[in-house]
Amino acid sequence: MTNKELEEKLQKYDPELSALVQRSFDRQVTSLSLMPTDSAASPLSQYLKGSALGNDFDGHNPLTHHSRIEKLATERLRNLFGAENAIIRTANVASASRVVLLTLVRPGETILSFNLRKQKYCRGSHMKFNFVKFALEPDTLTLNIQKLRYSAMRNKPVLIICSATNYPKNINYKELRAVADECGAKLWVDLNQNAGLIAAKMIESPVPYADVVTFSTGDALHGPQNGIILSKQYLAEPIRQMIIDSGYSSVKKNVFAALAVVFKEATSDEYKDFSQAVLDNARALERGLQKTGADVLCSPTENHLVVVRLKNNQDEALVAKKLEKGGLLVKAEKMMTADDRINYPILRLSSLDPTTRALSSEDMFTLGMAIGEFLNSAQDDRSIDAIKMIIQEMVENLPLFSEDWLPESEIVHEQDNALMMKAMIYGM
Numbered sequence: 001m002t003n004k005e006l007e008e009k010l011q012k013y014d015p016e017l018s019a020l021v022q023r024s025f026d027r028q029v030t031s032l033s034l035m036p037t038d039s040a041a042s043p044l045s046q047y048l049k050g051s052a053l054g055n056d057f058d059g060h061n062p063l064t065h066h067s068r069i070e071k072l073a074t075e076r077l078r079n080l081f082g083a084e085n086a087i088i089r090t091a092n093v094a095s096a097s098r099v100v101l102l103t104l105v106r107p108g109e110t111i112l113s114f115n116l117r118k119q120k121y122c123r124g125s126h127m128k129f130n131f132v133k134f135a136l137e138p139d140t141l142t143l144n145i146q147k148l149r150y151s152a153m154r155n156k157p158v159l160i161i162c163s164a165t166n167y168p169k170n171i172n173y174k175e176l177r178a179v180a181d182e183c184g185a186k187l188w189v190d191l192n193q194n195a196g197l198i199a200a201k202m203i204e205s206p207v208p209y210a211d212v213v214t215f216s217t218g219d220a221l222h223g224p225q226n227g228i229i230l231s232k233q234y235l236a237e238p239i240r241q242m243i244i245d246s247g248y249s250s251v252k253k254n255v256f257a258a259l260a261v262v263f264k265e266a267t268s269d270e271y272k273d274f275s276q277a278v279l280d281n282a283r284a285l286e287r288g289l290q291k292t293g294a295d296v297l298c299s300p301t302e303n304h305l306v307v308v309r310l311k312n313n314q315d316e317a318l319v320a321k322k323l324e325k326g327g328l329l330v331k332a333e334k335m336m337t338a339d340d341r342i343n344y345p346i347l348r349l350s351s352l353d354p355t356t357r358a359l360s361s362e363d364m365f366t367l368g369m370a371i372g373e374f375l376n377s378a379q380d381d382r383s384i385d386a387i388k389m390i391i392q393e394m395v396e397n398l399p400l401f402s403e404d405w406l407p408e409s410e411i412v413h414e415q416d417n418a419l420m421m422k423a424m425i426y427g428m
Helices: 003-013 015-030 043-049 068-081 093-104 145-155 173-183 192-199 233-246 253-265 269-291 316-325 352-356 361-376 381-395 414-426
Strands: 085-090 110-114 130-134 159-162 186-190 212-216 227-231 295-297 305-309 331-336 343-350
Touching (some): 003 015, 015 381, 068 085, 068 192, 068 227, 085 093, 093 227, 110 145, 130 145, 173 186, 192 269, 227 233, 269 295, 269 305, 269 352, 269 361, 316 331, 316 343, 361 381
Parallel strands (some): 110 159, 159 186, 186 212
Antiparallel strands (some): 085 227, 212 227, 295 305, 305 343, 331 343
16 A cells, blocks of 8 residues: 555554544644654664564564574664664663663662753652752852762762753763762763764764763654664663563564664764754854844753753743644743752743754844744744744645755655555565
């Protein structure tokens, strides 16, 4: 069956589900997302995830048995990041995080965590850990390494977690390693959506310094949703055993294959071009916001993030809902600081998905100005309609994944779609 024939069959057989699929597609093509976790999967990744490999069962329990596809994906991942050990058997970053916590920390032990990250994953008496926060200084919005060192020596954590989701600056991982060594702690870094920029060697990697590194493959790397654990070799077997013991093992050949291809894509010149465009677009977005007088924190950005502080009387969730009505998806949060009394309402904006869709730096500057003007406006229906017109003009005829980022031999043209769909269904 062709793609169109399958779509027609689904409409007739299950119109309720078909309508939900169509609604999701319509939202994606008619809106623009600055959500850090939003970015379309590459076409080959999508194809492989939906291929006949999904019917090929692979046992979930053996630690020693790995299919050729899993070995290929794991080896490519290990080489991509220069890691001593790589594991792809967790279904998402939440599962990967719980595995790391259960491997490295015992109940009652102390964890020193950036903004208390990963605490939300701790459920049940077997995960009752003593979390201590470290954060950015409220006046400078920088990390005071001496203050962190003092807290580490006083609290004696067994684990230090750095997961800087709201921080658009590069982290000095060498300094974190020195603090961890001095207090006898292990260091865990979660890359968030910076994984792609690190894979492309656009920003510094924590892999040489951290005992454990985790990230998701479903955003910057353009892969399927999956959790990744990189580690030093001495932790390889304990982590693998914990994946089995905790029940967080996910062994799916179609997902492994989809991962294998994006790890290869991440070594291409086109992916390096994409990563450079991500950085350029983030800076252009930032400049557009600043042109309108918006309060951009931690400027200039050094990765894909742009953080905009809202006025203290503005409800960040309400602002995000109004922007969504205008066709723009943003992440609304509170930025924690080292002073528990001071938290900033922010919008956390990412250049990942707009770049995936091939928006230019000029587009991103225009978008930044549009957002800034909206924040300065009454934020009423007229303001929402104004930004909606800008978004509609920007996304008109935009692909969800631009061919600009596909290696030349991978580009699939319209006449090949039916053949690809047939191969996907029947495993040809």
